[in-house]
Amino acid sequence: MFVLDVRGHPLDPCHPARARRLLAAGRAVVVRHTPFVIRLKDRSVADSTVAGVQVGIDPGSKHTGLAVFTGHGGSRGGRYAIQLDHRGALIRDRLAARSRYRRRRRSANLRYRAPRFLNRTKPKGWLAPSLQHRVDTTVSWVARLTRWAPVATVHVEKASFDTHTLSAGKPLEGVEYQQGTLAGYEVREYLLAKWGRACTYCGASGVPLNLDHIHPRSRGGSDRVGNLTLACIPCNQAKNATPIEEFLNGRPALLAKILRQAKAPLRDAAAVNATRWALWRALKATGLPVHTASGGRTKWNRSRTGAPKSHTLDALHVGELETVTTWPSTILVVTATGRGSYARTTPDRYGFPRLVRPRTKLHRGFQTGDLVRADIPAGKKAGVHTGRVLVRSSGSFDITARCGRVAGINHRHVRHLQRADGYGYTTRKEADRHD
The missing domain is CATH 2.30.30 (SH3 type barrels.)
Known part of the structure; x- marks a missing residue:
């Protein structure tokens, strides 16, 4: 539970049982119901030893994980976990609906607002409202946690994978192909995102996937990421060192699709990276020390600690760490609902008002x-x-x-x-x- 001193300054979080004892003894009062925050009546920051906490952030398109933890050396202990559910898709759909309503009224020659001039320019760093919403809500919750807990450091994923490791520098060869940066997790994370976590040849998902060379190495194929794909064990063994043109001789459509997708970069990389860079800049503006890491390192950390996959546990494993001693058994799911609408009417499917x-x-x-x-x-x-x-x-x-x-x-x-x-x-x- 979050604890404030007599003047409202944050102290180290405490166990729920201790919070109940403080409330029952009359030494504390409830400040907020969810997340639960209490304020002590008889203690200030000057009378307490505040060790401080750290915040881990795992940004996502639909969900963002936030973890409050204490750290000593390379060990971390989770104290509080929040899953923040965004409403970016709803914002996008409502903006598109508003645009369709206006376009329809203009084409039907009804009463409408004249279109604005078309030479408007967007400021530097502009993001679409659905993307900016993700940045704003995440920074807002970091600011809230700063008011309720003595946050000393913020750890955030800046990218799902280290694109510099994949594109810049030398290609992965020999032992580097087998191990790679962080034991190959950067390469695997990129390929899993690019090929949809399924076998490229048969489409099987939920099965062990191997890295496969589109053009076999024995026939001159390179170890670059553009020549790597995912294949299930039967397809990987069946293809072996066969050229892909011979292996897919009877499926020309699939062959063309694989060759086309192999050359194309990850579609969502630009949008995801733009959002995370904007989040990083917004967090730096708060004045807190911000440390960044890639999603490949987070996945590597989880594999070493034996933690399952979740947004909040990813946030707990962001950055450099040796081990995680514990994490909360219950997480708080925070869903962005908005504060209502300024509109005095609700339109029907054609854009006409149906109620006041x-x-x-x-x-x-x-x-x-x-x-x-x-x-x-x-x-x-x-x-x-x-x-x-x-x-x-x-x-x-x-x-x-x-x-x-x-x-x-x-x-x-x-x-x-x-x-x-x-x-x-x-x-x-x-x-x-x-x-």
Whole structure:
């Protein structure tokens, strides 16, 4: 649990059992429900020894992992884990829908806003709103963690793989092909992303995949990454040193596709790298020390510690480390939901208004998105329901809890736990260690 001193300055996190004892003894008060933050009444930073914590970040397209951990030497111990779910796809779809509505009204000669001049230029470092959202939400949560915990260092993945290792310098040959940088994890991570984690020849997935030379080395093929692909064990053994033109003699379409894809770079590399560079610059602007590493190193670290694959465990394994002693058994899943809409109407599939929204979002002291607790004494909905609320002016609210949505709860049974902040919160179990 996160702990603040009497003046609101962050102290080292504590165990939940200790937080309960402090609250029961009256030595602390609750500051925030989710994530749970308490403030001590009788201690300040000057009276405490603060060791500090570190934050690991595993950026992703749909999900970003955040891990708060303590480190001594090369050992790390996980203290808190957050999975941040982005809404970039929703932003993209709504912007595209707005563009279609406007285009349709212009073509139908209806009332519309005239198109702007077409020589507008974008500022340097501009990102599409769906991409900028990922950067902004991640930096926002790092800033929140800085307010709740004494963050000393940030570790972030700058790329899924080290492109400099793959393209610049000499090709992988001999023992370097077998071992490579970080025991070949940079090369394998690149090929897994490029070829879709499936066999290139038969399309099999979920099976062990070997690195295969498109043009065999015995016939003059190189060890460069552009000549490498993935093949399952039967296809790899069947192809052996056969030229690919002979191996795929009866499948010309597949042959053309493989040769074309082998020459093309990874499609999403430019967009992913642009987002992560922007995230790195935004984190540097916070003034915290920021250390970067590649996804290949993260995967190598997980293989040495026996940790399963997850966004939060990837964040815990970012950068240089020797071992991970422990990690949280439960993680907080934070879903970006937004803060509502400014629109007074909701359009139908053709772009015409189908209803009128009220001018105010606050009803009976609540607004949609608040984290609430409803204690219903009797009836079909009897019980305790905790979750995000959907309000109505009639005073009949809906609560989205972990077990599902409960509709028609009277506002008199509802009390606040936390005001809406643009995010929804759930918890789930972390993956268990495997060897």
